[in-house]
Amino acid sequence: MRSLARLWPYVRPVRGTLLVAALAAVLASCFGLVIPLALKWIVDGPVADRDPPGVWLGGLVVALLGVAEAGLAGVRRVVLAGPLAGVEAEMRSAFYRRLQRLPVSFHDRWPSGQLLSRATADLMLVRVFLAFPLTFLLVNGVTIVMGFAVLLLQEWTLGLVLLAPVVPLIVLCSLFEERYSRAARTSQDRVGDLTTIVEESVLGIRVIKGFGRHRAQEQAFARQSALLRESELRKASLLGRLWGLVTALPELAIGAALVLGVVQVADGGLTAGTLVAFLSTALALRWPVESIGFLLAVTNDAAAATDRFFEVMDAPQAPPDAAPEPAPADGSRTGRATVRDRGLRLAGVEFRYPDAPAAAPPVLRGVDLHIRPGETMALVGTTGCGKTTLTALIPRLHEATAGRITLDGQEITALPRARLRELVSVAFEEPTLFSASAGENVLMGAAGAGEAELRRALAVAQAGFVHSLPDGHRTQVGELGLSLSGGQRQRLALARAVVGGPRYLILDDPLSALDVHTEALVESALREVLATTTALVVAHRPSTVLLADRVALLSGGRITAVGTHHELLHGNGEYASLMSGPERRP
């Protein structure tokens, strides 16, 4: 439960409101307690005395108390409504902001369903906790302590009898808390797993349909939801036990006090009036005590939810951006860079996935490569040799574990990420479009690019189809819009990479989904762009390689050869086998 304390930074801004709400709750419950007393006074006083003005006065007092009670209860709810929704929203935004900036390797490990359930279900639990248990644990706790003080003052022997169950209750509650919080955690994790299955089954619907696998997917889902049901029932069983005990134990004590009290009254040690007053006070404490079971359960759920929230927030972030070096006034930095340093240079670059087993060799071990300014370098290698991984290091989607990467002599780790990613533009192998218009999807490649740049980029990528979409380049695409074919998405992704003429361009197999004609058209248009850009192009086939001035062969985690296509074709066996045309039918 200690984890709830970590909510403080988010709760701090609304602490005043929470205080007001707690005060209102305490006052409202006080007024609520006074109303029966006022009613008793009317009955015993004015009514018994046949005193009409007194009745009116009493009625007025009761009415006023009633209005005050209702008003205060309303105040609590009204002042809390906005701010608590605000706390939930702020936590969700913070979560989202953090997730967007966590390294890609984090996202590789975490199924997005698990993240989603933390951002929704768990944060809702936290809000419920702040709205109810937080206030009422306090209010009820105070009520109970006050009540016991009154009881002890009235008759300390009987009071002690009522206090007897307190110790076992505390022990039981702490036992319960421990087990329940474990059960709550299990349950919430299972919700996350269930969310993951739902998400995958929706994203992979074509494969599932294609293989008629929905039955199996349903079974997996059924298994997972049966697990969830089981852990929810376990929670209910624990909760039922606690509620049962919390209901029964104090009642048992009251029963014992009743018998003792009767005996004492009979012995003349106690007046009947005192016993009645004592017992009615004890009965009035029943609800605050009983409610503790429910309040503790919600508190535990919220604590587990908070843990899950901070598990993600505590994940190691990408190393912070280096402090920007003061730019030399005369722009001598580029001047200082020798010809050797100019362009894109990788030196001794090594990379291993952070979660890779210790014994596994690094994916990249000592990559040395120099792409001269304005040069286009093709990157060739067998499937799965690390080409895509290598391209991810340059915009720092992954961080190289050793070695240096420099742009015009400047280490990329010394550049702020935003600046680096502005300089380096990427077209990914998997062309993901976002829920936005086709035009916006392209223009997100370059800040401040306008209609003219958009048109040029679309032309380079041969994405003229955009103009014949229902609303032209304003047509919504992506998750919430029109679904485009693989080839269409790839061309838009390509347009996004080249829009606004980036200094450095990385293309990961940019033409794989295009037909031969389109490919040829894109190639000739790309050549123009590439002429003035320093580019790294991952290529699988000769036609793509021919876009490049030189070719680098990636093999065994190293660049084993660099040269022109023809040089390598004749001088390098591995390259020749990678690039030689497919076998002909005899």
Place this chain on the structure above:
Amino acid sequence: MTEPADHDVLSAAQGASAALLRSLLAPARGRVRLTVVLLLLQQAAVQAGPLLVAYAIDRGVPAARQHDYGPAAAAGACYLLCALAAGLMRYAVVRLTARIGQDALLDLRGRIFRHGQALSVDFHERYTSGRLVSRATTDVESIRELLNDGLQELIGVALSVLYVTATLLYLDPGIGGAALVSFVPLSLLVRGYRRRSIVVHRARSTAIAAVIVKFTETMNGIRPVQAFRREAVNDAHFERLNLEHRRTNTATSLAMARYVVCSRLTANTAVAAIVVWAAYRVAEGGLALGVLAASVLYLRRLYDPIDRLGMFLNSYQSAAASLEKIAALLAQRPSVPEPAVPLPLPDRGADGPGREVVFEGVRFGYRTGGEVLPRFDLTLGAGRTVAVVGATGAGKSTLAKLLARFYDPVEGRVLLDGVPLRDLAGARLRREVVMVTQEAFLFSGTVAENIAVGRPDASRAQIEAAAEAIGAHDFIAALPEGYDTDVRKRGGRVSAGQRQLISFARALLADPAVLILDEATSSLDIPGERAVQHAMRTVLRGRTAVVIAHRLSTVEIADRVLVMADGRIVEDGPPAELVAADGHFADLHRAWRDSLV
């Protein structure tokens, strides 16, 4: 043009959500009844307390003074019994309601999931994954809240109101009647609250769905998000959606606050008014003082459950908004429905030549408009390998999707060995016709499990044989744990080409009569592609194959080539003939030869 799935709320028949809730609770009817009985008993045990106290004081004390401790002991024993019974029954009620709720949720989750899986691909393309996910998660969650606590609340409230009203009427019909009159404004308040809150809850559920859509889109596209520095723009957009959710969230809380304040005010005013009125009657001698005293105390109790009723209504409204959306989702009929009476397919025989595919007068256009495939006829002979080529957008993939029955043609029919696809049971069709697409989606789990998607009962040897056949074995064996390597989040650590090989192996393992390859090798390197080409000659034996490819290397193994342009088949014949004929294909072929250098 309004597409139903473009909106978060699909339309559903009136009363669909109530019917859904009823059908969820129907199997638990016995348990619900038992819960009611237990709650009745539990209330009785709890309410007995004050009576026993009264008995102990009125009878026990005088008796004890005579040294007869019997009555006091009896009262004490009864009190202890009631305490134990109340505790036990509370435990039983909590467990029972949890059981009822969880069973209903299990049922509901299953229904949403199965239905989502049964709906056609075109529905998924329009409804978006985020919305479906939010139906199965947050919407179910709000129903969970209702079932968990709401049921207990409602029964408790009803019981307590009934009990107290009956007692009041018994004590004094006048006061009881006055209390009944006070129910009129209260029920109006409840009605008003229900009307208002369904609106705000609906808005809230829509708002959270929008948040979820944005969230999943961002997390699933985290690479481009970071590479194109979308973080700040996304922050702002998310903030906007989140604010909208915050606003609707606040609105629901305020609606509740308004209800609580108004009804509390009404109740407290009613208490004051009734007390004054009753006091006058006492003064006039029309009412006994004791009755007034008792009534006053009971009146307070009568209105106690107002807040609890509000909480119930709150969770009910929130659940109702969710139920509405779920019911509407469940009311969607798959546009590619299962046949009522599936027709059998003739046996293929162990070494049969695959199956014959006939497109008969088929015409197709997507719902979003535009005719994609004008009416055409086409016969693909059993065991033949047919390549389909043409520019992007020429309709090749649409042809494949019709054959895989992801869509039904608008007109005409597609026949497999003479049986219309519409009349084949889904499971049967999927065993016979398998499509491998460029996307190559991998599920979380191991490589072996991913291949076994094609045939769940396959042995490890069969899985490895399938991988071997298309040249995927070497790279899989080189993975840290070989076939047992977890591909993690959608194949994060497996390259696109390797993913295609895995999904190819998956298709092979399924051993279909008709295999459709839609750009299935686009990300392979040349040796990989060559290995696949080589494998295909053996793999495609005994199958009908439709191969869509941009790279004509794949076409080389085809017996027949279809060239498509603008949805029409413009050339059709054996590859060698078409190359010689100097048409579209000859053009393409030349361009491709050039591209090989």
